[in-house]
Amino acid sequence: MTLVYQSTRDAKNTVSASQAILQGLATDGGLFTPISIPAVDLDFSVLKDASYQEVAKLILSAFLDDFTADELDYCINNAYDSKFDTPVIAPVVKLKGQYNLELFRGSTIAFKDMALSILPYLMTTAAKKHGLENEIVILTATSGDTGKAAMAGFADVPGTQIIVFYPRDGVSKVQELQMTTQTGANTHVVAIDGNFDDAQTNVKHMFNDEALRAKLAAKKLQFSSANSMNIGRLVPQIVYYVYAYAQLVKTGEIAAGDKVNFTVPTGNFGNILAAYYAKQIGLPVGKLICASNDNNVLTDFFSTGVYDKNRTFRVTTSPSMDILVSSNLERLIFHLFGNDAAKTAELMEALNTSGQYDIQGADADILSLFAAAFATEEETAAEIKRVYDESDYIEDPHTAVASAVYKQYVEQTGDQTPTVIASTASPYKFPVVAVEAVTGQSGLTDFEALAKLHEISGVALPPAVDGLETAPVRHNTVVAAADMQAEVERYLGV
């Protein structure tokens, strides 16, 4: 029996895991979502001594069950190797009052590496399985981190091309340079005049455009996605929640069976949704705490049951969370109504036409797993400083949003459950913000701040940013958000 992945918007649109990975998004506009939860034996007396790769094998073989054991070994072993700066891959660090799960030890120093280092292997393996002759064109909108991590994974991978769109004024200088200096003959980076939501909406349009798909097919090309809308991104993210728990058991911080909370700095709702699936397969999770920045549409959603994107988009110091339409929430909505595609399609249509929807009648048990709050810019900076003062550790602004929200949560609820903060980026990716928060020094350039950060943290400059200042810029295309499709057609020659 293979696990069924169904479109959130059409009950008849069902595929296997490998097909879902190849397609990326369903052509009806929905997202492929597992409609049952596979059985996974989470025996922490064994898992506490398992390597990251072994935990990955356990989770991936359950969720991606039409891949063979050899195929998964090949993908896992090529993904989680010395591209990561520690053999632990995702270490748990104990700070005062919290545990930080470091998900930024891969080649682009953001958590996107956790899934994007394996996605190209999963995708090319799936293509081979299905005898695909078309070249795969990865079309991706990025709020800053996915773009670089996806290109790092797909650069020069035979049979693939990758096109990345990012909001010109919505990413840090380090993030931008990481992308515009990307090598690889099959990579194309485009800045847009618009924000991340514009980029993501237009990418979704292109996926759903039948005429465009036909033009591509005539040239033996087909789209897929490296965004967290692709289940091949989501499933590898389940792994580190299980692995983090195993590490806490191993170090004696908790006993097997004890509950743990996870606080996740959230944008597109992919990372926290992976934590939800970890809970569904039996990981002892208390609360999933959804942390937002000033773009607090999800905080309001969880407190009112109404999703309302009609609000001002704010550019913050945690740009990878500057999102008003959280794509993966659609998968939770689908589950909240008992995997009801018709209902989900109706709500997503409402979002499209009026910018809002109401989840009256949704599953209260699922909703009660979540807590949600947001941190302002001031609170985020203050949290970086607090953690530095108390634990001599520098968080990046996204992690600090989560950490600040967790602190609020404890003050409000008194919940003493051990809590893991998903630490999604290295402070080296956002050096100006990190240095200003710790030292009060403002007006530094990104590269002055990098040097300063090295001085105060004592942490070696990662290869991801070392030499970035002088690396040749290879991509400088800028288009209006409305011209994204024209740019894709021009670049692909269709």
Ligand SMILES: *Cc1c(COP(=O)(O)O)cnc(C)c1O
């Ligand atoms: C992408 C990203 C997030 C948000 O993750 P989602 O899965 O989109 O919710 C948070 N922090 C960083 C650093 C990111 O790159």
